[in-house]
Amino acid sequence: MRYSQHTLGVVAITAAATNNVSAFSWSNIGIGRLPGKIRINNGIGNGGMNANPPIPPNGPKDDMHWMNMDDNSGGDGGMMGASILGIFIIDIRSSNTNSHVKETKDLEEVEEEMIIRANLGTRGGSTNTATPTPTPPKLISEDVVAGSKASLETTTSYWSNALKNAQQKVKNILPTKKGEGKSQEDEVLEELRTTPIQSVTTPSEILPPAILRSAVQRSGLLGKTLHPSRVKECAKDLKQWYHQKGYILHSVTGATLNVDDDGKGIATLNVEEPVVNDVPVSIQFAKEVLIDPDSDDEGDEETSTTTMRKYRQKLERRKGRPLRLDEWQSIASTLNTTLIPTSGRTRPSVLSSRLRLHPQQHFQWNANRWRNIASSGIFSKIWRATPLQMDDGTVQLQIVAQESPPRNLEYGITKSLYTGHWEGELDFKHENLLGGGESLGMVVRRGARDPIPSISLRFSDDKFGMSGGYDVDAFSEYIATGREMEVNNVRAEGSNSEEEDTDADGNTASPSANTFEDDTLLGRKGVKVSLRGPIPQSIILRSSASASVEQTSTRRGAKESIASAMMGLGPITRDLHLGARASFLTKTTAGARLGVENKDLSSKSLLPYSSTTATSRQIFPLLTNSRARADSGRGVDLAIQHTLTAATQHLPLHEANAAGVAARVRGYPMSANGAVDSALTGTAEIRIPLTLRIPFLKKEKQVNLRQDGNVVLFGDYLVATRKTGPGERGYGYRKDDVFGKSSVGIGVRKTIQGIPLKYDFSLTRDGKVGAFFGLGQDWDIL
Structure with a gap:
């Protein structure tokens, strides 16, 4: 035509x-x-x-x-x-x-909406504290x-x-x-x-x-x-x-x-x-400083700028006394700030790759990817992120931002995954190591009675929270349980290895017949590689995978090598009717044990094993038409969780210990379950918001208080089977190994100084009343 x-x-x-x-x-x-x-x-x-x-x-x-x-x-x-x-x-x-x-x-x-990075945890240290906002x-x-x-x-x-x-x-x-x-x-x-x-x-x-x-x-x-x-x-x-x-x-x-x-x-x-410019992203690093109102030198940037801390110290020296908090806040609100150029480590090519901005391709913006980068922590502040036309007609994303401090030292307390004991923890981390969000960190943990510490060295690249992130972790952990393992017929720490052992039926076993599982664990060493999002998000939104090689040792000197791989799917979340939410998470592990029964390496065996864990959670809002829920967004909720764990007979002992610690019923010690190879746990909670008022505090300041307190009415139950060694009857199901526990109680939740605290009163099925203190927030569906 x-x-x-x-x-x-x-x-x-x-x-x-x-x-x-x-x-x-x-x-x-x-x-x-x-x-x-x-x-x-x-x-x-x-x-x-x-x-x-x-x-x-x-x-x-x-x-x-x-x-x-x-x-x-x-x-x-x-x-x-x-x-x-x-x-x-x-x-x-x-x-x-x-x-x-x-x-x-x-x-x-x-x-005007801002990215809020949740920083709730049990740690203190060199994290930045809030200062009055100028x-x-x-x-x-x-x-x-x-x-x-x-x-x-x-x-x-x-x-x-x-x-x-x-x-x-x-x-x-x-x-x-x-x-x-x-x-x-x-x-x-x-x-x-x-x-x-x-x-x-x-x-x-x-x-x-x-x-x-x-x-x-x-x-x-x-x-x-x-x-x-x-x-x-x-x-x-x-x-x-x-x-x-x-x-x-x-x-x-x-x-x-x-x-x-x-x-x-x-x-x-x-x-x-x-289309995108040949240089898709340009980063201009800057730092925000205070303009000293007492300075008369308008031409010299260095002498006319200062920091909030230094200016407050100068005012306190001038007044001869410390400034009250409200007094300093009033002064800080009138101060002016400015930006000065600085240097930075972040590579623009990494950001353009994660944003999928490639040269000479059409400019296509993905807001979710940008939010992941902005909330990743590599930038403490972002003042500007603007796509601008260049002289040749192409578009370049120009960013003006301040980088976060690269080194952090944090401290806190935690509970061991394998023993359930409290441990002190030091965590040093160097962020943005190579300019692409990578980090290198070392974690040292030690219990009050542990003879040696647990040390972990980790290199991580989370790809700003997107798919393709990975971790490489080298660890050496102390996992001895001591006398708690007597519950499962495992030799206590003070047992004499040269004496003859007698099983539950009165049969005598010679020392040479002792297996690896009759000994008390001491430690584990190995390397673990973890992947984030190995499955395309078009198939499943969240997934993870890992592979590890490790060696465990006992107090008698016997060692066992273990290789395993894990695949995790979820959490898969779903919105239900009337504001209810549900999620499902599953993890499956397969591996093999190269067992060494005696210290002199006289016997070896290859024992394959597998295990799986599935967790289902639901949250149902109650009293949905209440005024409190409409005003604050917080209301009475019914939270239900069920977890099913199952494993084959050759599950490693320290993994069975971890399964027992995880299957906890409130009111019982965390190590009371011992080693289990299968368990069904369930919990139901009614979470009631708690509004606290501080006496003698002005009404306008009461509004700014963080109201995150809850009163929790709960009920827990557990049905599990203990893990036992082969003995003379061999592996298999035994009715005597099945046990159950249950409890009901009431608890209080409140975050103080950024640390989420728990305190529970419980009544167990055995008629025992107890009070337990804990750290961490209750689970939620996001």
């Missing part, structure tokens, strides 16, 4: 530059340039010295269903791109301009904001080019001369008003034909003349598809009508589809 030599008309759609400021950047401060030193007055912007990274605004939700037409999904289009306002060349103004400006204001309100800063150096000084200017030129090009085309088609030019203009306009459109095309590289056909049919372009309202409606539908797929900077800029020799109208939709 041939086209005529002239184009009948052009309809152009552009985005107003004033609205593209929010479309191209999200930030909790405004950044500009002023002569001399740059300051920011109190009350401007949000955030401050300890502001968390801002969340890019989420895209609009619509009822259009494009997913079945194209499989190239870019995820949640979380950042609003340049939008269509319907500014047309043919003197037709859009009636929806005001409504779009209103939508932009709504997006700016969404930008006013947001502005950049003090042009180097920090190079390329970003005028988002408004670049945004305006970026999207107004389409308008200028369209105007030029119209001028070329419609001469301004009088007489002949006027008649030609009338002729062209008449053809525009009378020529029906028979087909619609576009030079887009990514729009699927099915999507284009659907948008054209919705707008009613086919069979009718080229009218701005129909073009706008088609462009709106295509923009929604762009947005859903993450192409937030892509849009339809106009339409051109051509007529072939047969008089058929062919409309061509013009699109703007920017």
Whole structure:
């Protein structure tokens, strides 16, 4: 089909530059340039010295269903791109301009949401403590904001080019001369008003034909003349598809009508589809500092800036007394801050890879991936994350951020997985070791009565919480249980290995007949490699896998080598009716033991084994119409959990000990179960929110208190089988090995200074009343 030599008309759609400021950047401060030193007055912007990274605004939700037409999904289009306002060349103004400006204001309100990184735990140490929040800063150096000084200017030129090009085309088609030019203009306009459109095309590289056909049919372009309202409606539908797929900077800029020799109208939709720059991501590192209000040196940045701590110390020396907390907070709220350039370790190439921004490919934004990076902890603050047009027309993501301190030392207490005993813990970690979020850490744990410590050395790369992360862990752990193993007919720590042993039936076994399981464990050493998300997320959202090689030893000197592999699926979560939630998690392990029965290596055996654990959880909200739940989002909940563990007969002894510790019933010591190879545990809790009021505290400060307390009514039960050695009767099920436990009680939960505390009162099936203290939060479904 041939086209005529002239184009009948052009309809152009552009985005107003004033609205593209929010479309191209999200930030909790405004950044500009002023002569001399740059300051920011109190009350401007949000955030401050300890502001968390801002969340890019989420895209609009619509009822259009494009997913079945194209499989190239870019995820949640979380950042609003340049939008269509319907500014047309043919003197037709859009009636929806005001409504779009209103939508932009709504997006700016969404930008105020902050990423909250839960830091609840049982540790203290070198973590940063909160300081009074001053006013947001502005950049003090042009180097920090190079390329970003005028988002408004670049945004305006970026999207107004389409308008200028369209105007030029119209001028070329419609001469301004009088007489002949006027008649030609009338002729062209008449053809525009009378020529029906028979087909619609576009030079887009990514729009699927099915999507284009659907948008054209919705707008009613086919069979009718080229009218701005129909073009706008088609462009709106295509923009929604762009947005859903993450192409937030892509849009339809106009339409051109051509007529072939047969008089058929062919409309061509013009699109703007920017690609990624050869350097997809640029990071400019900065640090926020306080501008000393007592400094008169406006030209020297170093002497006019200070830190909050130093300035507070100066005020305290001047006043001759410590400042009260409310007094310091009042002073800090009036102080101004600024940014100065610093150096950083993070590699931009790693961020571009995780964001899937590749050179010369269409700019496709994935908000979920950005949230993972922003909340990963490599940046303590993110002031700016903006896609900007470069001189060659490509787009580069420019980030202005401050890196977190790379080294951390934390301390705390924990309970051993294999013995159930309390242990002190020191955890040193070097974050962002290679500039891509990697970490190298060492953990040292030791119980009060342990003769040697447990040491673990770990290298980790979690890929910012995305799939493909891995850990390499080398460990040496003390796992002796001592006299607790007498419950399961395992020799106590003080037993004499040279004496004859007598089993439950009175049979005597010679020392040479003792197996590895008749001895008391001492330690384990080995290496473990763990993978995150080995299964594609299109199949299952969360999965994990690991492989380990280790060697265990006993007090008598016998050693056993073990190789195993584990696959975990879940948690798989699901929303139920009336706000209820459910989750399911399963882990399966398969391995083999190369057992050495005697110290002189006189006997060996290869013993394969497997085990599986499945956990089901449900949370049902009660009193859903209560006023407390509506006001605070916290209400009375019923939480139910069941865990089933099963293993074959050759399960290693320390794994059986761990299964016994995990199958705990409140009211009994953690080591009371001993080693088990199968267990069914269940618990039901009614969680009632507890609001605490501190006497003599002002009412306005009571509102700021963290109300996370709960009163818990609980009931637990356990049915399990003990793990025993082969003996003379061999392996197999024995009725005497089955036991059960149950208890009911009441507990209190409260977080104090970031440490979640538990205190439970329980009544066991045996009629024993006890009180138990614990650490950690109750399980939840997220």
